[in-house]
Amino acid sequence: MNKAINWKFTVVLLLIGFMIAVQYNTMEYPETRDTRDIWAIRQELAEEKKLHSELLSEIRDLDNTISSYQSLSEASAGKALNDTVDKLRRKAGTTDITGPGIVIEVRPSAESIAYGIPITSISSDLLTRFVNDVNRFKGIDMEIDGKRYTVMSSIRVINGSTSVNGLNVSTPPFKIKIISPTMSESEKLYNYLLASSIHDDFYLDNLVLDINQPVKDLMIHGWPEKFENLYLEEQTKGE
Missing domain, CATH: 1.20.5 (Single alpha-helices involved in coiled-coils or other helix-helix interfaces)
Incomplete structure (x- = not known):
């Protein structure tokens, strides 16, 4: 009889100990809540x-x-391949492009000029914020201070100056050119930028954005750097 009581008592103590351990672990490591x-x-x-x-x-x-x-014949496959290469070159930004677009001038604010505030290079954070804001519109091509900007481009600080593709961005004033797929898209981008809060961010850095009306024929230059082929090798016909 005493053995049965002791066995039951042991089981009860184990259950109590397990519950206390679980409660302590919950209090010690509470579940992270999403507070957003x-x-x-x-x-x-x-x-x-x-x-x-x-x-x-x-x-x-x-x-x-x-x-x-x-679906193409062997004779037409070469042309299709060339067309694909041309599209990839445009996407990589190695070709000059002409199309409808807008020109934006980044210049010092009137107050900074009046008070003689020194104007330094645009900050990389501000330029990145502008690029991200503009990239809401798909299919655009961009040139920043004469430097082609693509998905492979980088905005960094080098020796204290903001750079695009490793080339320093001029101290304002400088121009940003954006080409859209159609004139209608350029007008949408123009209206969006006029009402964008990005102007406030530039003004805090003593800069302003002058956004010009869309034009039908705007040209931006391709990336002058040539891509190096490190891994692919051309095979002779028949291999």
């Missing part, structure tokens, strides 16, 4: 959906390219 408000979550969700849409669009383009290769 609903708008922050909605914004992150919108960005994820935007990325998902872009990936689907790229997959669709690649599928169309493959389908076009499969």
Whole structure:
């Protein structure tokens, strides 16, 4: 009888000890809660959906390219391949482009000139914020102070000066050119930038944005650097 009581007592103590251990672990390592408000979550969700849409669009383009290769004859396949190379060169920013677009001049504010405030190079954070804001519009091509900006470009600080693709950006004033797929898209970008809060960010750095009306024929130069082929080798015909 005493053995049965001792066994039951032991089981009860084990259960109590287990519950105390679980409660202590919960208090010591509470579950991390997401304290963001609903708008922050909605914004992150919108960005994820935007990325998902872009990936689907790229997959669709690649599928169309493959389908076009499969449907073409051997004689036409070369032309299709050249067309694909031209598209990739444009996307990489190695070719000059002409099309509808806008010119934006970044210059010192009137107050900074009147008070003699020294104007330094535009900060990399501000320039990056501007580029991210403009990239809401798809299919655009951009040139910053004569330097072609693409998805492979970088904005960095080198020796205290902001640079694009390793080349220093001039101390304001300098120009930013943006070409859109259509004139309608250029007008949308123009109206968006006129009302954008990015002007406040520039003004805090004693800079202003002069946004010119869209034009039909605007040219931006290609990236002068040539790509080096490190891994691919051309095979002779028949191999």
